[in-house]
Amino acid sequence: xxxxxxxxxxxxxxxxxxxxxxxxxxxxxxxxxxxxxxxxxxxxxxxxxxxxxxxxxxxxxxxxxxxxxxxxxxxxxxxxxxxxxxxxxxxxxxxxxxxxxxxxxxxxxxxxxxxxxxxxxxxxxxxxxxxxxxxxxxxxxxxxxxxxxxxxxxxxxxxxxxxxxxxxxxxxxxxxxxxxxxxxxxxxxxxxxxxxxxxxxxxxxxxxxxxxxxxxxxxxxxxxxxxxxxxxxxxxxxxxxxxxxxxxxxxxxxxxxxxxxxxxxxxxxxxxxx
Amino acid sequence: xxxxxxxxxxxxxxxxxxxxxxxxxxxxxxxxxxxxxxxxxxxxxxxxxxxxxxxxxxxxxxxxxxxxxxxxxxxxxxxxxxxxxxxxxxxxxxxxxxxxxxxxxxxxxxxxxxxxxxxxxxxxxxxxxxxxxxxxxxxxxxxxxxxxxxxxxxxxxxxxxxxxxxxxxxxxxxxxxxxxxxxxxxxxxxxxxxxxxxxxxxxxxxxxxxxxxxxxxxxxxxxxxxxxxxxxxxxxxxxxxxxxxxxxxxxxxxxxxxxxxxxxxxxxxxxxxxxxxxxxxxxxxxxxxxxxxxxxxxxxxxxxxxxxxxxxxxxxxxxxxxxxxxxxxxx
Numbered sequence: 001x002x003x004x005x006x007x008x009x010x011x012x013x014x015x016x017x018x019x020x021x022x023x024x025x026x027x028x029x030x031x032x033x034x035x036x037x038x039x040x041x042x043x044x045x046x047x048x049x050x051x052x053x054x055x056x057x058x059x060x061x062x063x064x065x066x067x068x069x070x071x072x073x074x075x076x077x078x079x080x081x082x083x084x085x086x087x088x089x090x091x092x093x094x095x096x097x098x099x100x101x102x103x104x105x106x107x108x109x110x111x112x113x114x115x116x117x118x119x120x121x122x123x124x125x126x127x128x129x130x131x132x133x134x135x136x137x138x139x140x141x142x143x144x145x146x147x148x149x150x151x152x153x154x155x156x157x158x159x160x161x162x163x164x165x166x167x168x169x170x171x172x173x174x175x176x177x178x179x180x181x182x183x184x185x186x187x188x189x190x191x192x193x194x195x196x197x198x199x200x201x202x203x204x205x206x207x208x209x210x211x212x213x214x215x216x217x218x219x220x221x222x223x224x225x226x227x228x229x230x231x232x233x234x235x236x237x238x239x240x241x242x243x244x245x246x247x248x249x250x251x252x253x254x255x256x257x258x259x260x261x262x263x264x265x266x267x268x269x270x271x272x273x274x
Numbered sequence: 275x276x277x278x279x280x281x282x283x284x285x286x287x288x289x290x291x292x293x294x295x296x297x298x299x300x301x302x303x304x305x306x307x308x309x310x311x312x313x314x315x316x317x318x319x320x321x322x323x324x325x326x327x328x329x330x331x332x333x334x335x336x337x338x339x340x341x342x343x344x345x346x347x348x349x350x351x352x353x354x355x356x357x358x359x360x361x362x363x364x365x366x367x368x369x370x371x372x373x374x375x376x377x378x379x380x381x382x383x384x385x386x387x388x389x390x391x392x393x394x395x396x397x398x399x400x401x402x403x404x405x406x407x408x409x410x411x412x413x414x415x416x417x418x419x420x421x422x423x424x425x426x427x428x429x430x431x432x433x434x435x436x437x438x439x440x441x442x443x444x445x446x447x448x449x450x451x452x453x454x455x456x457x458x459x460x461x462x463x464x465x466x467x468x469x470x471x472x473x474x475x476x477x478x479x480x481x482x483x484x485x486x487x488x489x490x491x492x493x494x495x496x497x498x499x500x501x502x503x504x505x506x507x508x509x510x511x512x513x514x515x516x517x518x519x520x521x522x523x524x525x526x527x528x529x530x531x532x533x534x535x536x537x538x539x540x541x542x543x544x545x546x547x548x549x550x551x552x553x554x555x556x557x558x559x560x561x562x563x564x565x566x567x568x569x570x571x572x573x574x575x576x577x578x579x580x581x582x583x584x585x586x587x588x589x590x591x592x593x594x595x596x597x598x599x600x601x602x603x604x605x
Contacts, residue, residue: 213564
């Protein structure tokens, strides 16, 4: 039997992890809205076989609420990180390929966004949008594009000074042709990995901001909201609403982070031969 | 020496101007954002009063606050007040914003300073340990811990620590910076420290992974250089190599990273302060946002930007003072 090489192993691992993440998401989204209805008879029960994560103070099943909330958080995180990755791609290319003053403006803009702590900026934007989902999305999108834009700008600057780009110019190819054939093929892997690696911080920020009360409305079972509700019952010794949903969040973030790292190995041409 | 001083003044002026443009932009941007908000600060203020307000009284409040003036005029009014050091009055606390920021910042500073110092020192030492033992078990284990910690949200870690140490073991109080029912001036230093330890511990756990991983990478880069090979050939031991060649090369980037991480530090303290109900700037900013307290929200945003910019400025100046390569290049 042929021995599976490193690349195949990484590939299988990646597909497996992607499968788990998608399963998580599908499972959470398919739960109907009324499945987590409260029943005061079962309020504040510790984890058991019937309720794997226990129930909260209103008698709602925390296992269902957590996975439902996870799906909502993932939707928000995915949308926000996809939007900010696209912004980063355009801004990065514009900065590196455009004129000097566009570059200066972009750099100044990045400095501006980076000079306000993310949490404060998201609070401010959420306030400006009247709280709720829209403010949360715009806030997270607006704060996450900076580092990827910088990375893409650096990459384009480096590519532009390569000899094959100069030869292409001399051969009379247009800027658009060079962009399509010489720059984009290098940028797409960067973009994809950047997109996936932007996802964990976006989800963590979403949870943090919802926890503070600026994100999703309190009826939504988002992770941040479950955890902020659990604060009130901590001193009563109810540990499960705080610990278990957070643990699921951490596991998911770790999984997606690993997925990004594996994808980097697959897409990076320098490690392709290992 | 005079050259160094001249260069520092130049860096200072250069970044000073950049910082001023950024702060001006932050103040205008935050004003525009708040102005766009559908949340009515007057309504929030009235809700906060808890009593019924007649339309005449409401009109009076609106006139007092200048709500009906055009936005540009209000913005200019706020900016001119700002230049005179007047940040307005907080609707939530009924006190000048500048006073609240001063008082709360001292609390936050104690928290952030503890976390910043311990995270920096622990992170740097662990980074060195990982770098010196690359790919051995110590390195692998610590690297896993670092990756794990950077995937954990600050507030959840705070909650778990609160559960274990305050609720379970009862070693620490559940919140606030001083015991309830004790007057401000009667609080002893020990009591303050007692309330500070857990939030500071949470915050430093969140920030040391970054510096440790960074230091590790830098040290590995240095250890793969030819001068290290030569040093080994001369028979230098690991610790001597670290002391003579490693530390000199990795200390400056680590220090710079520490100073440029003020934004994450502040963001983390917002979360930690909210979990532990610690009365610092972080809990004030979320209270201001939830309570519709516009002057306080604007004031703290601007202050946090100033805080972050100061960190970046210090990092830039440090490079100018410490790095011998930049010093030599001047000659």
